[in-house]
Amino acid sequence: MVKVAFVCVHNSCRSQIAEAFMRVMGLNICESYSAGTETKDSINQDAVRLMKEVGIDMEILQKSKLLSTLPSIDVVITMGCNVQCPYLPCKYREDWGLDDPSGKSDEEFTKIINSIHNKVEQLIARISKNELY
Numbered sequence: 001m002v003k004v005a006f007v008c009v010h011n012s013c014r015s016q017i018a019e020a021f022m023r024v025m026g027l028n029i030c031e032s033y034s035a036g037t038e039t040k041d042s043i044n045q046d047a048v049r050l051m052k053e054v055g056i057d058m059e060i061l062q063k064s065k066l067l068s069t070l071p072s073i074d075v076v077i078t079m080g081c082n083v084q085c086p087y088l089p090c091k092y093r094e095d096w097g098l099d100d101p102s103g104k105s106d107e108e109f110t111k112i113i114n115s116i117h118n119k120v121e122q123l124i125a126r127i128s129k130n131e132l133y
Helices: 014-025 045-053 106-128
Strands: 002-007 030-035 075-078 092-095
Touching (some): 014 030, 014 106, 045 106
Parallel strands (some): 075 092
């Protein structure tokens, strides 16, 4: 199985959302992880609340984690934190350039959640077709 890591500085919002979608949508295709260079005490509560509305409870299996906790990774997706993303060895890497919705309206948050959903769906299709590496 392809191991995919979603990386963001604090590992509390966008990367957690991506991990959750990949865990559900990529079942039997990918192993999904997320991590950051720093951690937060909890996952962004707006993200948790809005993801529950789409049927995914991120608090059951997920918490904020450091990069050092990850296994060997095949695919690294950075979220677009506008900072120098840490290096993580992998076979394939891309940046999604997503704005951080933290502190913004539910409408803005939902736009980012929908964008992540679409990007995860496209990534799964490319992995299924062996188009990454």
